[in-house]
Amino acid sequence: MKIDIVSVFPEYFDVMNLSLMGKAQDKGLLRITAHNLRDWTHDVHHSVDDTPVGGGAGMVMKPSVWAECLDELLGPEPADSPVLIFPNPSAPLFTQRDATELSHAEHLLFGCGRYEGYDARIPEYYRSRGVDVREYSIGDYVLNGGEVATSVMLEAITRLIPGFMGNSDSIVEESYTGSNALLEHRQYTKPAEWRGLKVPDILLSGDHGKVDRYRRDEALERTSQIRPDLIERLDCKSLDKADRKT
Numbered sequence: 001m002k003i004d005i006v007s008v009f010p011e012y013f014d015v016m017n018l019s020l021m022g023k024a025q026d027k028g029l030l031r032i033t034a035h036n037l038r039d040w041t042h043d044v045h046h047s048v049d050d051t052p053v054g055g056g057a058g059m060v061m062k063p064s065v066w067a068e069c070l071d072e073l074l075g076p077e078p079a080d081s082p083v084l085i086f087p088n089p090s091a092p093l094f095t096q097r098d099a100t101e102l103s104h105a106e107h108l109l110f111g112c113g114r115y116e117g118y119d120a121r122i123p124e125y126y127r128s129r130g131v132d133v134r135e136y137s138i139g140d141y142v143l144n145g146g147e148v149a150t151s152v153m154l155e156a157i158t159r160l161i162p163g164f165m166g167n168s169d170s171i172v173e174e175s176y177t178g179s180n181a182l183l184e185h186r187q188y189t190k191p192a193e194w195r196g197l198k199v200p201d202i203l204l205s206g207d208h209g210k211v212d213r214y215r216r217d218e219a220l221e222r223t224s225q226i227r228p229d230l231i232e233r234l235d236c237k238s239l240d241k242a243d244r245k246t
């Protein structure tokens, strides 16, 4: 997967060379390039923002600089252009479903906002040109810029690419994953007792059927307590008899 990121702080993405993301780049699974938006400016101050039309505090990112940058990085053919993603706190929430869908894309381009955000006509213009433009919030809070939000989305997307994880099974049974997305059951490792706290006996029983049932019940219970909204969205037809009792 090819990934381009545009930011006024491209150094933020140096961390992409670390850990699994770095290994995925070494293996040739990912090619990540962070660009500096200021490279597309022409004035001595390399300014990328201007005052908000209609008044108000702060500054807004100008469409002209973004357009020069995006025209170049997107290329002339909308059908061949990358999926263009703008992190935005006032957009729909980014979910595991979006991460799964985007993990199949060949090329993604992230545009990191700063200040009061970017001029609303930027996504509107590229959408009207046939580019697949997405705006996503990563949560109900406001960050200083789109860099952290981009890193969050990128990690959620790229770990789903085949070959990214050392053990591909680790992404099959996870929270939010699959058609019946629940929070995962709690995890334990050895020793069986630590500081007076015991691992549930059933997990030590060696009976895989019982262990699976225990974990499934725990996942259902935890999800209904912590995230009842996920339970409401469950497809009831996919629940078995024992699920219904839980």
Ligand code: SAM
Binding pocket: 086, 087, 088, 089, 090, 111, 112, 113, 114, 115, 116, 117, 118, 136, 137, 138, 139, 140, 141, 142, 143, 144, 145, 146, 147, 149
């Ligand atoms: N004035 C905007 C508002 O109130 O909705 C906040 C702008 S924020 C300070 C600057 C940039 O940070 C945004 O353009 C966006 O790129 C990024 N950002 C901040 N919070 C975010 C969130 N929760 N999800 C995704 N991006 C976010």
